[in-house]
Amino acid sequence: MSRYRGPRLKISRRLGELPGLTRKQSKKTYPAGEHGQQVRKPSEYALRLEEKQKIRYNYGLSERQLLKNIKLAKKVQGSTGVILLQILEMRLDNTIFRLGLAPTIPSARQLVNHKHILVNNQTVSICSYQCKPGDIITIKDKKSSNLIVKKHLESPGLANLPNHLEINKDNLTAKVNGIIDRNWVGIKLNELLVVEYYSRK
Structure with a gap:
């Protein structure tokens, strides 16, 4: 298990x-x-x-x-x-955690399992999905989804955002710019x- x-x-x-x-x-x-x-x-x-x-x-x-x-x-x-480490860091649940959309990886996994997360405008409910450079991660356009994520964004798990990720906190959109560097592993x-x-x- x-x-x-x-x-x-x-x-x-x-x-x-x-x-x-x-x-x-x-x-x-x-x-x-x-x-x-x-x-x-x-x-x-x-x-x-x-x-x-x-x-x-x-x-x-x-x-x-x-x-x-x-x-x-x-x-x-x-x-x-x-x-x-790069394979594990590029997992969808870890990427959401590193973006600050969830306080821990188990919490990020719950967001994915409950279908709150979209990757390239497609609902993805598999936590082990490998994010690729160019992927756009968004939150489902539902009031409950936005409330959960905005609450998590107020107190992110890790202070520093890795250099391979970028996030727009106003419209809750994130982009994967590349593969994570070893120095940025959390x-x-x-x-x-x-x-x-x-x-x-």
């Missing part, structure tokens, strides 16, 4: 800041659980697993979806880790460890 329904703060305490999963911040600096305060040097496997889990929880993917994206990234020429992680994790399986 792809959607995580458990406590999100517990995950962000264990893995670090995950802007796509939750906006809540814990005052506790150590991981959740009875062994959270014990300081132990993590093994190489543990480090790779942690980076993989960061990607999974931040983008809201199942193990199967992530493995599928890894295989896709390996077929493309270039750095597999960077291409994987999550701090070492993508090479994720590739290594799957290459050893």
Whole structure:
């Protein structure tokens, strides 16, 4: 099952800041659980697993979806880790989150599933839809859709808009200008460890 329904703060305490999963911040600096305060040097496997889990929880993917994206990234020429991040960042649910139209990726996924989003004047209800340069993203011309998005725009999840996206907040229209650059990825992680994790399986 792809959607995580458990406590999100517990995950962000264990893995670090995950802007796509939750906006809540814990005052506790150590991981959740009875062994959270014990300081132990993590093994190489543990480090790779942690980076993989960061990607999974931040983008809201199942193990199967992530493995599928890894295989896709390996077929493309270039750095597999960077291409994987570009594939995940160009997903429709993540693009809506990065535009500030939703506070988190699960919230953006709900907007897509409930058919509030149009891509090139066509209703798209598939969260994993890959946005391409030149795509125009608009909000359905319904009062309820506009109210939800305007409320989210008042307090966006991430402050900085990536350089490959542009948005007109007056008429709620956004455009994808290109493929995201690695420097603009919203999550701090070492993508090479994720590739290594799957290459050893």
